[in-house]
Amino acid sequence: MTSAIAVVGKSGSGKTTTVYHLAKVIKNMFKDKSILLVDNDLTQELSSFFGLKIDNTIYGIRSGKHEYNTGIPSKMTKQEYIEWALEDILVEVDTNIDIIVSWLVASKDCRCPITKQMNDALVKLVERYDFVIFDCEYDLSYLHQLVDYPIDTTILVTSYYEGSTEQSNRIFENSKKYAALGQFGVILNKAKEENITKAIEGINSLGLKFLGNIKDFGEEINSDEFEGALSNIYTRLNLPQG
Numbered sequence: 001m002t003s004a005i006a007v008v009g010k011s012g013s014g015k016t017t018t019v020y021h022l023a024k025v026i027k028n029m030f031k032d033k034s035i036l037l038v039d040n041d042l043t044q045e046l047s048s049f050f051g052l053k054i055d056n057t058i059y060g061i062r063s064g065k066h067e068y069n070t071g072i073p074s075k076m077t078k079q080e081y082i083e084w085a086l087e088d089i090l091v092e093v094d095t096n097i098d099i100i101v102s103w104l105v106a107s108k109d110c111r112c113p114i115t116k117q118m119n120d121a122l123v124k125l126v127e128r129y130d131f132v133i134f135d136c137e138y139d140l141s142y143l144h145q146l147v148d149y150p151i152d153t154t155i156l157v158t159s160y161y162e163g164s165t166e167q168s169n170r171i172f173e174n175s176k177k178y179a180a181l182g183q184f185g186v187i188l189n190k191a192k193e194e195n196i197t198k199a200i201e202g203i204n205s206l207g208l209k210f211l212g213n214i215k216d217f218g219e220e221i222n223s224d225e226f227e228g229a230l231s232n233i234y235t236r237l238n239l240p241q242g
Contacts (some may be wrong), residue, residue, distance in 0.1 A: 002127050003239050004149055006134040006179070008171055009157035014189035014214065016041060018157050019135040020049040021226045023097055025234055026131055028227075029242040033130035037099040040143050044101055046135045047091070056089040057103040058122075058146070062114055082114070082121045100125075105146040122147040140175035153237045154179045155211065158199075159190040165202030172206060183238040185211040211236050 005022070009015040023035050039046040039054075047054040059065075061082065073084065090098045106115055126132045126149055136143050140154065154175060158168050168186065176184065186203045188196065188210075196213060203210045212233040215221040235241065 002129055003131050004126070004134070004151050004153075004182075005131065005237075005239070006136055006140060006143060006151045006154045007157060008136045008139050008154060008175060010138065010167060010171075011043070013157045013159055015157045016043075016045045016049065016135050017226070018155065018187065018189070018214075018230070019046060019133050021223065021230050022234075023094075023133055024223075025227050025230045026133075027094065027097060029231075029234070030130065030240070031096075033096065034128070035097045036126060036129040036132045037093070037097065038126075038132060038134045038146075039099060039101040040105075040146055041135050041137045042103065044103060047093075047099060047101060050093040050099070052091065052093065052099075054089075054091055054099070054101045057101045058086070058089070058118070059103040059105070061085045061089070062106065062118060078113070079117050079121065082117050083124060086121055086125050098129075102146050105142065107145055119147050123149055138174075139171045140178040144178045151179050151182045153183045153185070153239055155237075156184070156186045156208070157189050158186060160188065160192070160195040160199035160202075164199065165205065168203065168208070169206050172208060183209070185209040185236070187211050187214060187233060189214040209236075 007015050007019050019037065023037060026035055037046060044054070076084065086100065090100050093099050134143050140151070156168060156171055158164055172184065186208050188199055191199050191213060200210050212229065214226060214229045
């Protein structure tokens with residue numbers, strides 16, 4: 001059974017950094033488990049964390065612009081073709097960790113057959129993995145346009161600034177119907193020490209669960225520190241525990 005995690009938040013909040021290190025934390029906890037990273041952020045930044053520039057995207061398949069790494073097998077149904085094409089654009093970034101990039105997505109209002117075919121193919125792909133982590137574009141609504149999949153835990157990454165509580169509330173309101181059956185919590189990142197209490201009060205005022213703080217703004221943080229903080233936060237998530 002796949003454990004699905006979605007990471008949402010404003011651009012620059014540390015969302016993609018959190019996805020990257022969370023994958024490392026899960027890999028260290030569950031050495032034999034498989035992880036799929038789905039880059040649903042329009043910046044396509046996640047692959048750069050692994051030193052890659054990935055041009056072959058889910059949008060490329062949908063639009064017919066993808067250049068395949070292998071010849072296209074004959075006598076495929078359209079559904080089989082889409083499933084095969086998704087396999088073709090998967091990139092292994094570490095042992096048991098793969099990444100796939102979406103880029104642009106279509107509205108669920110689109111009645112063209114490929115919308116459902118792509119959704120079904122992506123669900124089938126996701127369910128091959130033990131964990132899937134979605135690096136989202138702001139909230140869950142854009143992810144839902146890509147694939148309709150139940151999210152076990154949604155993590156909102158935010159810092160503290162004037163209006164941060166209101167912004168967090170907008171992200172939550174836009175996301176909650178897609179995360180209705182799962183956990184929704186908030187991680188603080190880049191918050192100054194003197195603002196942490198205010199930030200937590202704002203989170204609590206929205207009825208959201210505060211999961212933990214990564215690091216104070218302005219201080220350098222290395223991978224070990226980031227992953228150490230996420231390891232502690234992971235114990236508070238409604239996910240398999242090591």
